[in-house]
Amino acid sequence: MRQQTFYDVIREQGIPRRDFLKFCALTAIAMGLGPGGDEAVAKALETKPRLPVLWLHGLECTCCSESFIRAAHPLAKDIVLSMISLDYDDTLMAAAGHQAEAILDEIVTNYKGNYILAVEGNAPLADDGMACIVGGRPFADQMIEVARHAKAVIGWGTCAAFGCVQAAKPNPTKATPISKLIRDVPVVNVPGCPPIADVMAGVLTYIITFDRLPDLDRQLRPKMFYGQRVHDKCYRRAHFDAGQFVESWDDDGARLGWCLYKLGCRGPTTYNACTTIGWNDGVSSPIRSGHGCIGCSEDGFWDRGPFYDRVVDMKQFGVESTADTIGLGAAAGLGAAMAAHAGATVVKRMLDGGKNKGNEDGEG
Amino acid sequence: MAKVKTPNGFQLDDGGRRIVVDPVTRIEGHLRIEVNVDERNVVTNAVSSGTMWRGLENILQGRDPRDAWAFVQRICGVCTGVHALASVRAVEDSLGIQIPRNANLIRNILHLTLYVHDHLVHFYHLHALDWVDVVSALHADPKATSTLAQSISPWPLASEGYFRDLQTRLRKFVESGQLGLFKNGYWGHPAYRLPPEANLMAVAHYLEALDFQKEIVKIQAVFGGKNPHPMWLVGGVPSAINMHSAGAVGAVSMERINLVREIAQRALTFTEQVYIPDLLAIASFYKDWAGIGGGLAGRNLMSYGEFPRFSGDDSNDSLMLPRGAILDGDLTRLHDVDLRDPDQIREYVPHSWYRYPDEGKGLHPWEGITEYDFQLGPRTKGDKKHIKELDEGAKYSFIKAPRWKGHAMEVGPLARFVVAYAAGRQDVKELVDSTLRTLDLPVGALFSTLGRTAARGLEGLWAARKLVTAVDDLVANIKAGDQDTANAEKWAPETWPKSSKGVGYCEAPRGALGHWVRIEDGRIANYQCVVPTTWNGSPRDGQGNIAAFEASLLDTPVVDPAQPLEVLRTIHSFDPCLACATHVIGPDGEERSTVKVM
Numbered sequence: 001m002r003q004q005t006f007y008d009v010i011r012e013q014g015i016p017r018r019d020f021l022k023f024c025a026l027t028a029i030a031m032g033l034g035p036g037g038d039e040a041v042a043k044a045l046e047t048k049p050r051l052p053v054l055w056l057h058g059l060e061c062t063c064c065s066e067s068f069i070r071a072a073h074p075l076a077k078d079i080v081l082s083m084i085s086l087d088y089d090d091t092l093m094a095a096a097g098h099q100a101e102a103i104l105d106e107i108v109t110n111y112k113g114n115y116i117l118a119v120e121g122n123a124p125l126a127d128d129g130m131a132c133i134v135g136g137r138p139f140a141d142q143m144i145e146v147a148r149h150a151k152a153v154i155g156w157g158t159c160a161a162f163g164c165v166q167a168a169k170p171n172p173t174k175a176t177p178i179s180k181l182i183r184d185v186p187v188v189n190v191p192g193c194p195p196i197a198d199v200m201a202g203v204l205t206y207i208i209t210f211d212r213l214p215d216l217d218r219q220l221r222p223k224m225f226y227g228q229r230v231h232d233k234c235y236r237r238a239h240f241d242a243g244q245f246v247e248s249w250d251d252d253g254a255r256l257g258w259c260l261y262k263l264g265c266r267g268p269t270t271y272n273a274c275t276t277i278g279w280n281d282g283v284s285s286p287i288r289s290g291h292g293c294i295g296c297s298e299d300g301f302w303d304r305g306p307f308y309d310r311v312v313d314m315k316q317f318g319v320e321s322t323a324d325t326i327g328l329g330a331a332a333g334l335g336a337a338m339a340a341h342a343g344a345t346v347v348k349r350m351l352d353g354g355k356n357k358g359n360e361d362g363e364g
Numbered sequence: 365m366a367k368v369k370t371p372n373g374f375q376l377d378d379g380g381r382r383i384v385v386d387p388v389t390r391i392e393g394h395l396r397i398e399v400n401v402d403e404r405n406v407v408t409n410a411v412s413s414g415t416m417w418r419g420l421e422n423i424l425q426g427r428d429p430r431d432a433w434a435f436v437q438r439i440c441g442v443c444t445g446v447h448a449l450a451s452v453r454a455v456e457d458s459l460g461i462q463i464p465r466n467a468n469l470i471r472n473i474l475h476l477t478l479y480v481h482d483h484l485v486h487f488y489h490l491h492a493l494d495w496v497d498v499v500s501a502l503h504a505d506p507k508a509t510s511t512l513a514q515s516i517s518p519w520p521l522a523s524e525g526y527f528r529d530l531q532t533r534l535r536k537f538v539e540s541g542q543l544g545l546f547k548n549g550y551w552g553h554p555a556y557r558l559p560p561e562a563n564l565m566a567v568a569h570y571l572e573a574l575d576f577q578k579e580i581v582k583i584q585a586v587f588g589g590k591n592p593h594p595m596w597l598v599g600g601v602p603s604a605i606n607m608h609s610a611g612a613v614g615a616v617s618m619e620r621i622n623l624v625r626e627i628a629q630r631a632l633t634f635t636e637q638v639y640i641p642d643l644l645a646i647a648s649f650y651k652d653w654a655g656i657g658g659g660l661a662g663r664n665l666m667s668y669g670e671f672p673r674f675s676g677d678d679s680n681d682s683l684m685l686p687r688g689a690i691l692d693g694d695l696t697r698l699h700d701v702d703l704r705d706p707d708q709i710r711e712y713v714p715h716s717w718y719r720y721p722d723e724g725k726g727l728h729p730w731e732g733i734t735e736y737d738f739q740l741g742p743r744t745k746g747d748k749k750h751i752k753e754l755d756e757g758a759k760y761s762f763i764k765a766p767r768w769k770g771h772a773m774e775v776g777p778l779a780r781f782v783v784a785y786a787a788g789r790q791d792v793k794e795l796v797d798s799t800l801r802t803l804d805l806p807v808g809a810l811f812s813t814l815g816r817t818a819a820r821g822l823e824g825l826w827a828a829r830k831l832v833t834a835v836d837d838l839v840a841n842i843k844a845g846d847q848d849t850a851n852a853e854k855w856a857p858e859t860w861p862k863s864s865k866g867v868g869y870c871e872a873p874r875g876a877l878g879h880w881v882r883i884e885d886g887r888i889a890n891y892q893c894v895v896p897t898t899w900n901g902s903p904r905d906g907q908g909n910i911a912a913f914e915a916s917l918l919d920t921p922v923v924d925p926a927q928p929l930e931v932l933r934t935i936h937s938f939d940p941c942l943a944c945a946t947h948v949i950g951p952d953g954e955e956r957s958t959v960k961v962m
Contacts, residue, residue: 063441257614
């Protein structure tokens with residue numbers, strides 16, 4: 001039997017081709033594709049069978065799964081019914097026990113080299129991995145076995161990418177990022193606690209559409225979504241540049257939506273799309289709600305607290321200016337901030353150049 | 365063991381065939397269930413084992429208590445926010461911080477939003493497939509499905525064409541051979557009893573609910589910036605209010621309130637017109653499940669109470685859902701519950717993978733100890749690399765065994781509603797009584813698998829109604845001239861006492877949750893949580909008392925031991941959350957020298 005494509009399925013639902021193409025255009029925009037991107041999306045969805053995805057859970061809190069089902073474009077429903085074949089996911093799958101475990105064996109055998117392993121959470125290594133047991137076996141063993149024949153591995157969330165909260169000091173279970181345990185198969189890290197739903201959807205649809213992995217930075221994050229700081233495109237940025245800061249909770253500055261830097265905002269040191277794509281279908285973002293960014297997509301962010309202490313030296317900007325000196329005068333502050341940006345951009349380009357760990361060709 | 369009677373009155377017999385369900389799916393986290401069945405395939409012994417541990421206790425040691433909410437929020441991303449709420453309450457209690465009225469109202473809105481969302485997602489996406497046969501929906505008549513849907517609800521998506529299109533999509537999906545999430549389900553199992561039309565309707569609503577749930581949580585995004593894991597604040601909420609002045613677009617403004625109000629109304633409509641009619645329709649085909657899965661429910665139930673009308677007031681005059689405990693099924697007597705009393709809540713570990721200096725004694729959370737001690741008992745089948753059967757005579761779970769005055773207690777929506785019922789709360793009483801009348805069932809039917817699932821749905825409706833009025837209350841308070849959302853008087857650690865301790869209560873969607881904190885010199889000296897699934901999913905205590913999961917499975921008839929659908933039904937009726945149950949945030953700060961690092 002010919003396997004159904006995404007396009008087959010939605011046509012059978014009576015969705016007109018016009019709407020399908022509109023969807024492709026929106027998806028292309030969401031992924032930051034240039035001219036012709038919509039056609040590439042359309043072609044991929046019209047011709048490819050659904051890619052099996054096995055979604056394993058290690059030490060985690062399931063916030064990544066919850067975030068994934070918040071996806072708005074495309075809808076999580078359409079992703080799992082029409083774009084991928086989510087054959088294993090502890091949180092949502094119908095099967096349990098040995099019927100569930102049988103699925104892993106079947107997909108690994110029948111789709112060798114042609115399925116995606118998605119890992120939510122990570123594996124503890126202390127005490128032979130006994131702090132996370134699935135099906136009576138250490139999770140680390142299960143994950144490594146399933147990874148072996150995967151086309152690629154997606155590490156959902158900061159747990160999989162960097163260890164997250166259970167790996168904060170002193171990391172009692174020796175929770176370990178998946179890229180340190182999975183060898184010979186490309187790993188894509190999609191950090192965030194959780195990652196933004198539409199970023200998760202964007203990464204999956206990119207892989208399906210282009211049949212390649214996205215370009216990754218040194219920390220194996222897709223550049224398309226993690227290439228800029230939260231601060232770079234923050235809607236409160238103008239207040240930073242103008243030296244207008246919230247000094248205390250619920251003060252006049254808070255009610256005017258001024259910059260949260262002095263209350264510890266990690267936007268200047270956090271690479272994520274929260275202030276651009278936004279959360280929950282673009283409704284808000286932590287900064288928009290009045291709380292600073294805690295840097296939840298950054299490696300080791302739990303150990304960079306307290307969260308309400310300001311980032312004192314914005315080294316990542318490559319400049320000496322702090323909010324206080326910027327606050328001395330709007331014009332001078334703006335100049336310093338601009339210099340900061342220019343410097344940071346050049347530094348970043350130098351750092352990125354030729355240093356990406358593998359995956360440059362993007363073929364899984 | 366063979367045959368024993370537990371001190372809390374349950375008959376156990378491990379003589380028969382052992383069935384293992386691991387992983388238990390459609391829950392949060394990692395849970396293993398083992399049961400023994402007799403020659404008639406009736407469950408005679410049950411073993412509940414939490415199989416993950418993250419050890420957050422050492423991690424919180426020495427950190428800033430104002431940061432604690434963010435750490436503990438990551439205990440669970442499904443009931444997101446409950447640990448953050450319990451945490452800010454614990455820290456505020458410890459430091460003597462009073463939050464503004466608006467902050468209390470907004471926290472109630474955030475928490476009610478979670479109830480509405482979490483109960484809906486549990487019913488459709490974690491529990492429904494225990495009752496709904498997806499494949500059977502292919503045989504439904506779309507016209508009859510339309511008639512059925514319109515007979516139970518005014519919900520507009522109910523035309524013949526709508527169900528026909530959906531069925532076509534489902535058929536193509538199944539025929540593609542790639543069943544995805546529905547792969548290897550127990551389809552065709554004789555315990556599935558819905559007619560094809562009811563199955564088709566339920567599958568349609570499974571998908572609609574999947575689309576709609578993401579709308580509900582936008583309310584949390586407004587006040588907390590994101591969901592899952594919105595932002596919280598010790599002393600109030602981070603979202604400032606600016607209703608009248610320049611810059612209002614940078615804060616909670618009329619536009620934000622309108623967004624919240626509109627979503628709250630839609631959530632109420634969806635709950636009234638989809639969730640509740642489906643719940644009643646499905647329940648009417650499974651009335652025998654009102655006599656299965658009771659366990660502890662008809663005996664010991666407990667609620668810490670939730671939704672304070674007045675900020676900082678957790679008395680039953682303030683709480684919209686009251687605090688209290690019921691013992692031995694006596695609904696005429698509501699016992700006081702005090703989280704501070706060292707003799708009330710205690711945790712035991714003789715059957716948990718932790719070590720106490722004296723395991724004969726339980727410890728109150730302020731004095732608790734959490735020391736990893738994984739070991740398999742002598743009757744274990746298999747080994748660390750592959751555990752085939754656990755030995756419940758020894759240590760067998762990462763969940764501790766909390767007890768209230770020595771009693772194993774069931775917690776959750778059913779417990780909350782029964783406590784409220786016993787306390788004479790009319791809003792709850794009316795919901796419960798009218799539902800029992802509709803289904804033509806006696807009050808005793810509540811204490812069952814079906815009762816738990818029904819109580820959760822009714823509570824979803826209760827919460828959706830309260831959500832709408834909570835938004836009105838917030839507007840009324842702002843209209844009265846109050847725009848305060850945070851109290852920063854004691855924000856600076858210099859203003860804190862040298863040493864303090866506090867308790868944060870919360871009723872999470874899954875049940876009673878408590879956080880206990882000690883603060884010394886501006887830093888966390890210890891932190892301990894006792895969470896709903898610790899109560900419900902706990903292993904045996906030193907006396908051999910069994911807890912809710914294990915008790916509820918006893919006497920359950922299993923049609924086909926190779927496809928233990930009935931076990932899943934009852935376990936899912938609790939909505940287990942294992943990352944919560946086994947987070948274990950302890951107190952002592954001792955290095956975990958027993959953990960061997962590879």
